Amino acid sequence: MSDKEYNKLAFIGAGNMARSLIGGLLKRGYPAEKIACSDPSDACLTAAKALGPITTSGSNVDIITDADLVILAVKPQALKDVLTPLSPSLQQGRPLLVSIAAGINSASLQAWAGNSVPIVRCMPNTPALLQEGASGLYATNQVSLEQKALAEAVLSAVGIVAWVDSEPTLDVVTALSGSGPAYFFLFMEAMQSVGEQLGLDTQTAERLTQQTALGAARMAIESDDDVAELRRKVTSPNGTTEAAIQSFENSQLRETVELALTAAFLRSQDLAKELA
Ligand SMILES: NC(=O)c1ccc[n+]([C@@H]2O[C@H](COP(=O)([O-])OP(=O)(O)OC[C@H]3O[C@@H](n4cnc5c(N)ncnc54)[C@H](OP(=O)(O)O)[C@@H]3O)[C@@H](O)[C@H]2O)c1
Structure with a gap:
């Protein structure tokens, strides 16, 4: 060109x-x-x-x-x-x-x-x-x-x-990807902190968490499997991952995410009204 x-x-x-x-x-x-x-x-x-x-x-x-x-x-x-x-x-x-x-x-x-x-x-x-x-x-x-x-x-x-x-759908984008990096930061913060509580030093907990997030995101992008299938594939029956996933499910993780994204969506709508 x-x-x-x-x-x-x-x-x-x-x-x-x-x-x-x-x-x-x-x-x-x-x-x-x-x-x-x-x-x-x-x-x-x-x-x-x-x-x-x-x-x-x-x-x-x-x-x-x-x-x-x-x-x-x-x-x-x-x-x-x-x-x-x-x-x-x-x-x-x-x-x-x-x-x-x-x-x-x-x-x-x-x-x-x-x-x-x-x-x-x-x-x-x-x-x-x-x-x-x-x-x-x-x-x-x-x-x-x-x-x-x-x-x-x-x-x-x-x-x-x-x-x-449709323009209102931009409020969904705001709730998902606009605010989304902070959700992952929060999750990573929590993982790092527990890694430390269970015995890792700060730097090791941080590096392992960061690379795990990056590696998981790359697998999600590059694999032909969707994320549910990727999760199933790394969850062996009676293994460590299953113990953690079961704990997340028992703690209503999906409902927690739904409430959080809906709160961001509604706040985005309110902010738009305030700025209009
Ligand atoms: N950063 C992000 O990740 C992100 C994510 C989503 C959306 N956004 C949106 O992107 C926009 C820019 O964000 P940003 O992070 O780049 O903000 P920023 O770093 O503060 O940049 C805005 C720039 O605009 C300048 N400015 C102020 N008045 C101006 C005028 N009259 N004419 C020309 N320039 C003027 C500011 O100068 P002074 O500093 O001298 O005032 C500043 O350099 C925002 O509306 C934000 O909502 C940003």
């Missing part, structure tokens, strides 16, 4: 998420001259520039002129003030607007950006910072197939993407 065929990308906000996306894109060979970002902080712009010879600016308006895709990578609370002054430029150029801000719905984005602007909402998660993210994407009706492909290509730079076809 020649550089002319790459779309122009503008990142509003050069914080952690924007820099991860830019770093991922550059690693995949996206031409630096097609990427621009803006931020009020010189330190953030310097950190972004260190990733490659991209364009950086203190002015949001300057970088969205001629952009094909504008990524809103600012905190949700800042979004209205950031977006409203950009509305005339956005309505003129009609780039695809991608928001990664948690909880701000497309109706609000549309109201601030202008009705004619095509919008994709994205719910990423923190492993995106290591290019191991999982993002849910939702597109409004104005978004073309080409624009969906472009949004997918950009977000794929930091991990896998999954489209959802």
